[in-house]
Amino acid sequence: MPLPGLDLARNVLRLGLAAGLRVAAAESCTGGLIAAALTETPGSSAVFERGFVTYSNEAKTELLGVPAATLAAHGAVSEQTARAMAEGALAHSRADAAVAVTGIAGPDGGSAEKPVGLVHFAAARRDRTTRHAVHTFPGNREEVRAAAAETALTLLCGMLEEK
Numbered sequence: 001m002p003l004p005g006l007d008l009a010r011n012v013l014r015l016g017l018a019a020g021l022r023v024a025a026a027e028s029c030t031g032g033l034i035a036a037a038l039t040e041t042p043g044s045s046a047v048f049e050r051g052f053v054t055y056s057n058e059a060k061t062e063l064l065g066v067p068a069a070t071l072a073a074h075g076a077v078s079e080q081t082a083r084a085m086a087e088g089a090l091a092h093s094r095a096d097a098a099v100a101v102t103g104i105a106g107p108d109g110g111s112a113e114k115p116v117g118l119v120h121f122a123a124a125r126r127d128r129t130t131r132h133a134v135h136t137f138p139g140n141r142e143e144v145r146a147a148a149a150e151t152a153l154t155l156l157c158g159m160l161e162e163k
Contacts, residue, residue, distance in 0.1 A: 003033065003036055003037050003040055004033060004037065004145075004146035004147075004149045004150050005033075005034070005037045005146075005149050005150040005153045006037055006040055006041075008037070008150055008153035008154055008157065009034075009037035009038045009040065009041065009153055010041055011153075011157050012038060012047070012153055012156050012157055012160060013038065013041055013043075013044055013046075013047045013048070015157060015160035015161060016046075016047035016048075016097075016160055017046055017047055019160060021047070021096040021097055021160060022047055022048070022049040022094060022095045022096050022097075023038070023047055023048055023049060023095050023096070023097050023098065023099070023156060023160070024048075024049050024050050024051065024052070024089040024090065024093040024095035024097075024098040024099075025038065025048075025051045025052070025089070025098065025099055025100075025101075025152070025156075026051075026052045026054060026064055026085040026086060026088065026089040026098060026099070026100040026101075027051065027052065027053050027054070027100070027101055027152075028053075028054055028055055028060070028076065028085070028100075028101060028102040028103070029101060029102060029103040029104065029105045029119060029144070029145060029148060030101050030145050030148050030149045030152065031053055031055065031145070032051065032053045033145060033146070033148075033149040034051065034099065034101070034149050034152050034153060035048070035051030035053070037149060037153065038051075038153075049093050049094050049095040050093050050095065052064060052085075052089055052092075054066075054085065057071050057076055060076065060081065060084075060085060060088075060102075063088075063092065064084070064085050064088030064089060064091075064092060065084070065088040065091060065092065066081055066084040066085055066088055067084065070084055075114070076102055077102050077103055077104055077114050077118060077119075077120060078102075078120060079120055079122075079132050079134065081102055081120065082100050082101070082102050082120035082121055082122035082132060083100075083122045083124075083130050083132055085100035085102060085122060086098045086099060086100035086122035086123060086124035086130055087122075087124050087130055088100075089124070090124050090125075090126060096125060096126050097123070097124065097125040097126075097156065097159045097160055098123070098124050098125075098156075099121065099122070099123045099124075099152045099153070099155055099156040099159070100121065100122045100123075100124075100152075101119060101120070101121050101148050101149070101151075101152045102119070102120050103117075103118055103119030103120060103144070103148055104116050104117065104118050104119070104144075105117075105141045105144045105145050105148070106140065106141050106144060107140065107141060115136060116144070117136045117137045117138060117139070117144050118134070118135075118136050119134070119135055119136075119137060119144070119147075119148045119151070120132065120133075120134050121133045121134070121135075121148075121151060121152055121155055123152075123155040123156055123158065123159045124159070125159045125160075125162065128159070128162065131155065131158070131159070133151070133155060135147075135148075135151060
């Protein structure tokens, strides 16, 4: 599978470089696709500070500081967890902006309340209000993960464009 979001990743790098900002990614269901897209371009280390692949709840807590109580009350796939992941990526890095993604890529794991394809996103920037978005993507696991990575990169672009 070719990496999704390469043009978007290049835009993140261009915007970050122009603004003198560094970025981080906190990924669950995308499993590193965002980091891979960002690091595909030579010189990306000037903007991409680090990535966290936090697939398990324990990793979300240990690496990003997502409160266990948040996970217990709302689940890994929730607005609250996505926000905590993005804010945790900022707190545990030297980045100025971060994006987080957590969802159900399938083909299993969905429920009536949280169907396969449901993905929560958060974008955070130091001294700014954290943004949240949620989408339910159609398609198979590969398509859901690709769409989620592209959406996350789009949100990160938006955070970097803010003055």
